[in-house]
Amino acid sequence: MAVLTQKKPTTVFEKFNDETWRRKFLRNVLIPWIFIAPLLLIHIFVVAIPAVQGVYMSLTDWKGVGQDAQFIGLENYRELFFEDETFGKALGNNIAWMAFFLTVPFILALFCATMLAQVKRGGMIYRSILFIPYVLASVVTATIWKNLLNPQRGIGAAIDNLLGLEDVFGVAYLGRTESALMSIAFIDNWHFWGILMVLFLAAMQAIPPVLYDAAKIDGANRWQEFRHVTLPGIRPTLLFMYMMVAIWSFLAFDYIFLTTQGGPGGASEVLATQLYKNAFLRYQAGYGAAQGVVISIFAGFIILIFVTLRRRGWDI
Amino acid sequence: MTAIGKVSLRDTVLQRGRSKERSRLLVFNHTVLLLLTAFAVIPLLVLSFNSVKTNLEIGQNPLGPPVNIVTENFPNAWERGNFRITMGNSIMYVVATIAAELVLGGLAAYALARKKPPGSDALMLYFLVASTIPLWTYVVPLFTQINVLKRAGVDARILLVIVYVAGNAPLSIFLLRSYMIDLPTELEDAARVDGANEFQVLTRIVIPLTKPGFLTVGLVVGLGVWNEFFLALLFIHDPNQFPVTTSFYKFVDRFDRDWALTSAGAIIIIFPVMVLFLALQRQFIEGLAEGGIKT
Numbered sequence A: 001m002a003v004l005t006q007k008k009p010t011t012v013f014e015k016f017n018d019e020t021w022r023r024k025f026l027r028n029v030l031i032p033w034i035f036i037a038p039l040l041l042i043h044i045f046v047v048a049i050p051a052v053q054g055v056y057m058s059l060t061d062w063k064g065v066g067q068d069a070q071f072i073g074l075e076n077y078r079e080l081f082f083e084d085e086t087f088g089k090a091l092g093n094n095i096a097w098m099a100f101f102l103t104v105p106f107i108l109a110l111f112c113a114t115m116l117a118q119v120k121r122g123g124m125i126y127r128s129i130l131f132i133p134y135v136l137a138s139v140v141t142a143t144i145w146k147n148l149l150n151p152q153r154g155i156g157a158a159i160d161n162l163l164g165l166e167d168v169f170g171v172a173y174l175g176r177t178e179s180a181l182m183s184i185a186f187i188d189n190w191h192f193w194g195i196l197m198v199l200f201l202a203a204m205q206a207i208p209p210v211l212y213d214a215a216k217i218d219g220a221n222r223w224q225e226f227r228h229v230t231l232p233g234i235r236p237t238l239l240f241m242y243m244m245v246a247i248w249s250f251l252a253f254d255y256i257f258l259t260t261q262g263g264p265g266g267a268s269e270v271l272a273t274q275l276y277k278n279a280f281l282r283y284q285a286g287y288g289a290a291q292g293v294v295i296s297i298f299a300g301f302i303i304l305i306f307v308t309l310r311r312r313g314w315d316i
Numbered sequence B: 001m002t003a004i005g006k007v008s009l010r011d012t013v014l015q016r017g018r019s020k021e022r023s024r025l026l027v028f029n030h031t032v033l034l035l036l037t038a039f040a041v042i043p044l045l046v047l048s049f050n051s052v053k054t055n056l057e058i059g060q061n062p063l064g065p066p067v068n069i070v071t072e073n074f075p076n077a078w079e080r081g082n083f084r085i086t087m088g089n090s091i092m093y094v095v096a097t098i099a100a101e102l103v104l105g106g107l108a109a110y111a112l113a114r115k116k117p118p119g120s121d122a123l124m125l126y127f128l129v130a131s132t133i134p135l136w137t138y139v140v141p142l143f144t145q146i147n148v149l150k151r152a153g154v155d156a157r158i159l160l161v162i163v164y165v166a167g168n169a170p171l172s173i174f175l176l177r178s179y180m181i182d183l184p185t186e187l188e189d190a191a192r193v194d195g196a197n198e199f200q201v202l203t204r205i206v207i208p209l210t211k212p213g214f215l216t217v218g219l220v221v222g223l224g225v226w227n228e229f230f231l232a233l234l235f236i237h238d239p240n241q242f243p244v245t246t247s248f249y250k251f252v253d254r255f256d257r258d259w260a261l262t263s264a265g266a267i268i269i270i271f272p273v274m275v276l277f278l279a280l281q282r283q284f285i286e287g288l289a290e291g292g293i294k295t
Helices: A002-009 A011-016 A019-057 A075-083 A086-099 A104-118 A122-137 A139-149 A155-163 A182-204 A209-217 A222-248 A256-261 A271-281 A285-311 B003-051 B055-060 B074-082 B081-115 B122-129 B134-151 B157-183 B186-193 B197-211 B213-227 B230-235 B244-254 B259-279 B283-293
Strands: none
Touching: A011 B003, A019 A285, A019 B081, A019 B122, A019 B134, A019 B157, A075 A086, A086 A104, A086 A182, A086 A222, A086 A271, A104 A122, A104 A182, A104 A222, A104 B003, A104 B283, A122 A182, A122 B003, A122 B074, A122 B259, A122 B283, A139 A182, A139 A256, A139 B003, A139 B157, A139 B244, A139 B259, A155 B003, A182 A222, A182 A256, A182 B003, A182 B283, A209 A222, A222 A285, A256 A271, A271 A285, A285 B134, B003 B259, B055 B259, B074 B081, B074 B259, B081 B157, B081 B197, B081 B244, B122 B157, B134 B157, B157 B213, B157 B230, B157 B283, B186 B197, B186 B213, B197 B213, B213 B244, B213 B259, B213 B283, B230 B244, B244 B259, B259 B283
């Protein structure tokens, strides 16, 4: 040890000539970074650089490869917020989507997980079956439900038949302006809520059983038990998923694209489907990029809200 | 009556009441759960029913079980949906992405968990921040870059796999790193004493002991790639390179009225996933809960 400190090299040149130092550098710095580099570089080229380019692109009127890009400052954003009427409508649809996803799947999943947590036998079988829709591809789920919501051959028509009615339930849920968006949300939720239930169930099973015993001794009924033991117990999971689902609500695309493509007449158009049309069908790359930046600003805003609440002492 | 007697009496009364209440409540629980199970399963049952009916029968009986079971929808869908090609493509996308993700993610996670070279914290922060950037922010420039590379002669399939690997990079690094950190270092030290180099320590000691982590990442990434639709739609234009999802999308578009055919096609797509899911239920569910939470 004493020998080592005595020999400790000072200049870079000396360091490099020093065998021990070189070996240490190799083992503790160079090799680890060689291990990290491939994945990091791939990620930088696929995500980080395009993300920065996206911000720049949003300040141009670029129309795609082979076209000249003019720097136009915030013109795209001005157009988006003040001239493009479809943007406001799409944003409204995203907010309606968020309202749906922050209530329906959460209530469903909380209710189901509570029921499931109390079941001793067969619990795992229920869990597996209820989870199945989550592993299906969106193209398949969309096809299944497009058929089931068909006005002539779907569930609605079957109910009408059963009740001797005509065209009461058998309507084109996806083809009507007033029901299209919520019908798609329903389809997406059929696929999605299982994972939420599994996450809540896992959190509930981590709550110490003594807390429930204590609640029972205090004479708590089922609701009070849920309200004062279960909910606080799963609070971190619940709030985290609230944040994630709120963010995802601004990114919704697949199910809308696969069922109505935003129609009829823009009734189910959201920011992402609009971006897709602007950037990839109308070749308004700059304008589409601006929409992409706006989407990430909304997502960042949601994160900010949660971080602030956490700082304020909300134990999220 | 003593206080103790009172408590025990209260307890027995409570317990008797409770066990009666318990069983009544569990009937309620099972009823609710069975209804929800029906909600999850019935759409899939209808799909399976329709995949073994003729279109004529679907017209008369669109939801119920088949009266006559026909199987020709499957070979028809397989043929007309070009599944022989697209299944192979999808398997290739899945296998290539999993392999690259596990090798590169494993290397990076090991370096971050064990070596912690200078800059590790900044790197973790980078991946944390980057994982919150929505695809929509970078998809337009990414699309143009990919097109430039494709025009330069790079295989679109390789580019798609690279995009998938990048998209799953934060997940694989975080998950594998957490598994490796939990591993006691003594074993690795012992191997080093025995003269193993870094690479051997990783392949002989760390990877075998963190297999569950690799399995989880593999399942989550594999399922994600198998089901992925949008990026494949964007980047793959040659029908002979389509994965099953985009191919099925065009297939449904073309045979819109032919429910028997499209139902059989849907069954073909979900069949491999269902088999794997039923075989590895616990790993699937817990793995996805751990790291694959996506809409």
